[in-house]
Amino acid sequence: MTIRIAQISDLHVSAEKPFFNANMQLAMDALRRAKPDLVLNTGDLGLFGERDNGDLAVAIEAHAALGLETRIVPGNHDVGEHPDIPGRVWVDEASLARYRSRVGADFWTLDLPGWRLVGLNSLIIGTGLSGDEEQVGMLCRATQERGGRALCLVMHKPLCDLDLEDSVVSNRFATLPARRKLLAALGRVQPNLIICGHVHQYRDLAIAGTRPTSGVRLRPS
Ligand SMILES: [Fe+2]
Numbered sequence: 001m002t003i004r005i006a007q008i009s010d011l012h013v014s015a016e017k018p019f020f021n022a023n024m025q026l027a028m029d030a031l032r033r034a035k036p037d038l039v040l041n042t043g044d045l046g047l048f049g050e051r052d053n054g055d056l057a058v059a060i061e062a063h064a065a066l067g068l069e070t071r072i073v074p075g076n077h078d079v080g081e082h083p084d085i086p087g088r089v090w091v092d093e094a095s096l097a098r099y100r101s102r103v104g105a106d107f108w109t110l111d112l113p114g115w116r117l118v119g120l121n122s123l124i125i126g127t128g129l130s131g132d133e134e135q136v137g138m139l140c141r142a143t144q145e146r147g148g149r150a151l152c153l154v155m156h157k158p159l160c161d162l163d164l165e166d167s168v169v170s171n172r173f174a175t176l177p178a179r180r181k182l183l184a185a186l187g188r189v190q191p192n193l194i195i196c197g198h199v200h201q202y203r204d205l206a207i208a209g210t211r212p213t214s215g216v217r218l219r220p221s
Pocket residue numbers: 010012044075077198199200
């Protein structure tokens with residue numbers, strides 16, 4: 001059975017500052033034509049959605065109008081930046097509560113034929129904020145109990161640049177402490193695929209047996 005998945009990411013739409021809203025309409029039009037079985041949005045729905053404004057609502061209304069099965073993970077422009085990154089607007093309980101009420105669950109699992117997808121909130125890993133420990137527990141269980149399915153993580157921030165032990169603090173990638181916490185939840189299991197957004201570029205790599213991608217067109221195998 002073939003499942004057709006469309007990944008979109010980093011729409012950055014805004015009611016107040018609609019610089020990128022035309023891009024979203026192009027993406028939505030393409031999705032209407034393609035009619036995939038599943039739409040994965042890897043975050044940054046809004047331009048400044050981490051603030052209490054209407055940015056998330058603009059994106060959610062557009063997704064709802066598609067009438068397609070959709071799963072979303074939050075980006076730093078939806079809930080705020082990870083506190084490991086200095087000088088940014090950080091994720092907090094208020095922004096998490098807004099996201100969860102307006103968009104839905106910020107971490108989830110979805111089983112498809114042969115695959116288990118695990119959607120993660122990459123902004124709360126290791127923060128101690130609500131959902132942090134529950135998410136790690138979910139990832140651990142979803143990994144260990146996947147019954148032979150291939151494992152695909154779906155998250156906004158790429159896990160690393162080129163090296164899982166890279167200790168550089170950059171807002172482009174998960175920091176080393178957050179990365180280690182996530183990897184510990186996986187145990188010895190290497191994800192087959194990690195689908196990311198955030199970096200606003202195509203990346204298709206092989207790191208430690210895993211294929212991390214950002215918006216890459218994957219041919220069915
Ligand atoms: Fe972005």
